[in-house]
Amino acid sequence: MAFTFQVNSDKFIHDEKLLAKAESFRPTIHKAAVKPVRLLDPEREISRLGEYGLKRDDRIILDFGRHIVGKFSVDIAKTGSPQDAPLFMRIKFAEMPAELQAESSDYQGWLSRSWIQEEFIHLDELPARLELPRRYSFRYVEIKIIDTSPKWQAVFTNPQAVAESSADYSKLRKPEIADDLLSRIYDAGVTTLAECMQDVFEDGPKRDRRLWLGDLRLQALANYATFDNIDLVKRCLYLFAGMTTEEGKISANVFTRPENTPDDTFLYEYSLFFVSTLYDLNNSHPDPELVRELYPVCKRQVDLTLKMFDAEGRLMTDENYPVFVDWSNDFAKDTAGQAETIYVLKQFIALAEITGESGIESYREALSKIAGYAREKLYDPSRKLFVAGNGEYNIASQVWMVLAHVMSDDENREILRTMIRELFPVKGIATPYMYHCIAEALFEGGLKDEAVKLMKDYWGKMLELGADTFWEAFDPDKPEYSPYGSPIVNSYCHAWSCTPVYLISKYL
Amino acid sequence: MAFTFQVNSDKFIHDEKLLAKAESFRPTIHKAAVKPVRLLDPEREISRLGEYGLKRDDRIILDFGRHIVGKFSVDIAKTGSPQDAPLFMRIKFAEMPAELQAESSDYQGWLSRSWIQEEFIHLDELPARLELPRRYSFRYVEIKIIDTSPKWQAVFTNPQAVAESSADYSKLRKPEIADDLLSRIYDAGVTTLAECMQDVFEDGPKRDRRLWLGDLRLQALANYATFDNIDLVKRCLYLFAGMTTEEGKISANVFTRPENTPDDTFLYEYSLFFVSTLYDLNNSHPDPELVRELYPVCKRQVDLTLKMFDAEGRLMTDENYPVFVDWSNDFAKDTAGQAETIYVLKQFIALAEITGESGIESYREALSKIAGYAREKLYDPSRKLFVAGNGEYNIASQVWMVLAHVMSDDENREILRTMIRELFPVKGIATPYMYHCIAEALFEGGLKDEAVKLMKDYWGKMLELGADTFWEAFDPDKPEYSPYGSPIVNSYCHAWSCTPVYLISKYL
Incomplete structure (x- = not known):
């Protein structure tokens, strides 16, 4: 397998009449709220998420149970002493569990590292609702605490995705398929x-x-x-x-x-x-x-x-x-x-x-x-x-x-x-x-x-x-x-x- | 040197009358726009900043010439082919150059890593003005490109800090001090x-x-x-x-x-x-x-x-x-x-x-x-x-x-x-x-x-x-x-x- 990046200097025309037609057919994006169905850690339960106080190097993996293209938000609070340092965490989005096992720092491929779906977030003041502005493609969301302080832990509640698609499932016509x-x-x-x-x-x-x-x-x-x-x-x-x-x-x-x-x-x-x-x-x-x-x-x-x-x-x-x-x-x-x-x-x-x-x-x-x-x-x-x-x-x-x-x-x-x-x-x-x-x-x-x-x-x-x-x-x-x-x-x-x-x- | 974190369970009173007085004395925060005065790289000039196209692992260090407590913003565009991947970069704030030489991944201290003044930023669409919402304490700002793509480079213009302080320099009375x-x-x-x-x-x-x-x-x-x-x-x-x-x-x-x-x-x-x-x-x-x-x-x-x-x-x-x-x-x-x-x-x-x-x-x-x-x-x-x-x-x-x-x-x-x-x-x-x-x-x-x-x-x-x-x-x-x-x-x-x-x- 190989791929060669092309860099060409062709000049392009923009036919505004055709592009206006393209614009006129811009679709409606349907949005739907989705909640995670479980935590990947077998010792933890999604229904008890708000009871887990997470400190340096702790992590949870949310499983939304389906593929999602969309945005992610979650409420974050703290438990313990007053918040004497920012919360610093990594949030990683994965379509497949294999992505969660790979560390971005090990990635040495030719494709841009910027595609790796992970964010590093500081929050100076808790409680806060974190609403990530970017769109991700995922089923799993791993939240890893890079650090709190020795005096308090971070607590996560109400994780939610808003799934986006222009596909209208009400129009879907699935044929009968006998073979499972x-x-x-x-x-x-x-x-x-x-x-x-x-x-x-x-x-x-x-x-x-x-x-x-x-x-x-x-x-x-x-x-x-x-x-x-x-x-x-x-x-x-x-x-x-x-x-x-x-x-x-x-x-x-x-x-x-x-x-x-x-x-x-x-x-x-x-x-x-x-x-x-x-x-x-x-x-x-x-x-x-x-x-x-x-x-x-x-x-x-x-x-x-x-x-x-x-x-x-x-x-x-x-x-x-x-x-x-x-x-x-x-x-x-x-x-x-x-x-x-x-x-x-x-x-x-x-x-x-x-x-x-x-x-x-x-x-x-x-x-x-x-x-x-x-x-x-x-x-x-x-x-x-x-x-x-x-x-x-x-x-x-x-x-x-x-x-x-x-x-x-x-x-x-x-x-x-x-x-x-x-x-x-x-x-x-x-x-x-x-x-x-x-x-x-x-x-x-x-x-x-x-x-x-x-x-x-x-x-x-x-x-x-x-x-x-x-x-x-x-x-x-x-x-x-x-x-x-x-x-x-x-x-x-x-x-x-x-x-x-x-x-x-x-x-x- | 040692420091022991205290965790105590004392109950506190909040005297709302005294706290209302505290609130009444809340100061005005004076704000001032500050521009960097030079780049630390001796081969590059701040006046030509917009001419430098930066790709994977390239970095520039802005020197604002004075200590600043405040916020940072910069215009980011791209040069080359269309932007076929997000821009991913690290922005590091330093009061002293020694901080720039230290890598956060090497830090193993007891104090929270969350204090390290660096952000990891994805930008899906350029051009954009990046306005970081957090306050930093710095004289130097290092921008390191983690990745663009092989087809285009990132270009930075109009870096600016907005310095914040409640000190009113018009009130300052410096005594005559003969000794330099x-x-x-x-x-x-x-x-x-x-x-x-x-x-x-x-x-x-x-x-x-x-x-x-x-x-x-x-x-x-x-x-x-x-x-x-x-x-x-x-x-x-x-x-x-x-x-x-x-x-x-x-x-x-x-x-x-x-x-x-x-x-x-x-x-x-x-x-x-x-x-x-x-x-x-x-x-x-x-x-x-x-x-x-x-x-x-x-x-x-x-x-x-x-x-x-x-x-x-x-x-x-x-x-x-x-x-x-x-x-x-x-x-x-x-x-x-x-x-x-x-x-x-x-x-x-x-x-x-x-x-x-x-x-x-x-x-x-x-x-x-x-x-x-x-x-x-x-x-x-x-x-x-x-x-x-x-x-x-x-x-x-x-x-x-x-x-x-x-x-x-x-x-x-x-x-x-x-x-x-x-x-x-x-x-x-x-x-x-x-x-x-x-x-x-x-x-x-x-x-x-x-x-x-x-x-x-x-x-x-x-x-x-x-x-x-x-x-x-x-x-x-x-x-x-x-x-x-x-x-x-x-x-x-x-x-x-x-x-x-x-x-x-x-x-x-």
Whole structure:
């Protein structure tokens, strides 16, 4: 796994008309008060919380019994002699217990330490109600007393969280799912999606808390199957459309606080997935007017993309505009990128047809050439597998070629069977994002049982490990794995892992 | 050096009438904006502060050029790519540079870690103006970036302190002091006093930030010679008088936030110094009405004290009501305590005479007996020194017997000369509080040159070491000495060290 920070100097335009539309679709944030249900310390009871006087190095861990995105407050008093020193304490928020065991001082990862959810608080005067102003993503809250004084102890009462989400549970339509494990996977997927539904579809409410296009595509699909909040998808599409580079390129993610700002990070297929997200929205809730309005933005992405293909129809990858596919950089991505382009080009042509635009013949020709190159040069009929530019046969190439329906249904099924036989079990892929693609390809290729098995093995394993929500990264062979070297900055509620709700609804 | 935390269960009365008077004398807090004058890093200039982009582990140290008690604020922006992570930083406040070199994680002292003046701050959205709500005591502010992200840096502009004090410099009357060092000692003493003048006379604005009676006595004396804020002294007297134990004992210190609360700590002569403080106030600004009002409180302290003397007139010390004299517990304090009682009894009788109370003959008799015991049993005419109960000849015994004028002026001078010859240089005493007593005894005994030498050697040495204000603890033989094992919790601006302004005004 590796990740390279991009720093680019592109100039961006702000289309105020589109951004005003994004603003008009800003969602209501629903808030709900939540109380902790127990203390993790087996010797202490939550009902007796106010009886415990805590001194230097004492700690309590509140368990709210569910994942929460929101704010925390608690009443703090003292017992003993008058308060002859400030109270100094650390408050740590954790989605999973593993985070509580990690000490921030040990963290040496490349990702910013600032994501560690812990605060150091001085209170000069007790009693006080502590209301932390920041939003956290957590189920557990550890309060550690760094110091009182030898003369008095701190006492905590009325801990409370206010959970925030723009997901409206009254709109949720859960299908009947006979299989218990699949049903539980579905539920955790719904929670994961809901927790990421905030002012935008966030990728992770703990970290990075912003709108990524690759995540948005999957969140939107999961959303149509559950909360069906169309306005929130529109808001996100307008945000991307309203802030492109001067040449029209969409960045991989945007910030909305303190003001709308596009990031200077670009990923090849993330730009293209703007097309997919619009296509999926229109599929789910046909809206030709919206398609016509945003079609020029789609076209610009496709035009920029097609410049990267050579005369034969082969994708010439550019490390400054990388094909993502998955976090892993341990496999060749050019063939997968070629397939993603085909996948999107088909959707783009369908959108163009809706707009009634003439002159899209050139795009049909481009699709034909690019798909033809894939079939003729990248498919190895002797192996029944697609090959990457470096001669490598990897899962990602097969998966995306199947999703793009480059070959016939029968050939796709054969490719997938070969993949399962020769390339499974999955190795070196640790994101639910890529696992989603594998599962969907299996469904698309008609291998439903294999798809269900993969879902149960992967998402089911997270549940087995205590997940309330699905994770940003998970390698079933290395359950402790963190791309950052420590669980303390892992995101245990991450949008791109919510897709079982979509897969189950669509294929089962 | 040692300090024992007292935890007592005495019940206290709150005399609302007296506390209302305390409230009526609550001072105005004067506020003044202060800008830093330089950066401690020689390679950086304060005028170019806004040009420095700071990333993980970078730090800047602002030097405000003077001691400040107050609040801190600064504008924070970012430079580089969009802010893709919170800013996390540590802000450390220091009265002396030595505090900046000490790491809080290394601190293992018995005093609460919560006094360490450092905050850990997350800012999710930049730009922002950071306005820290707590009050600090500092000249230096170190800002250390714990993390940004690899894509952007933090930029600081417009750092500002708002200094707070109830001292009114327009009232200050500095005498002409020809000697440069004494003049500088005077100035630092004034600053020390002013910085401790807040809502009450605090002992130290960094730590413990409350009203101690032993410190109040000295602050009040220094105050009459400088800012002459009579109301603030009255406020403090009413606070002590308004919150005694049910048997009438005054505690060693009181808290005024969040509400008026007496501490459950009692020191023998601190209770008695209520008498001294009222006596000194009336000496400075005669107010027979106030004397009459507070006389019963004085009498109660004296009555409680006299119960601790045996039939011969000897103080039977009680470890639950310890004689303080100095922080050191390495010398016997009974003879000094006997002397302090004589010192206060004389003042009490003078106050009683003002009230016109009859029936104070018994107090005159008690004084006579206690002073007689001192002269006959505790004075060793062969050595020309007072001896403590354990046979020890120590400085504190001589000093307090001279201050109490137990012997004649000639004998006092002889005692002091013997003390200088046999017991000097001072060893094992590290508080300006006790050094003040030594200096004052030398002045009282007519040894002006020796007193000046002591002042220059002791307070002058602090100036030489870079003091802007005088310290809670200082041992000239061990300049690095901290009673807490680390300078990080030392109070470098401590009320009981401000007395050179009083000594110079009174004796020079």
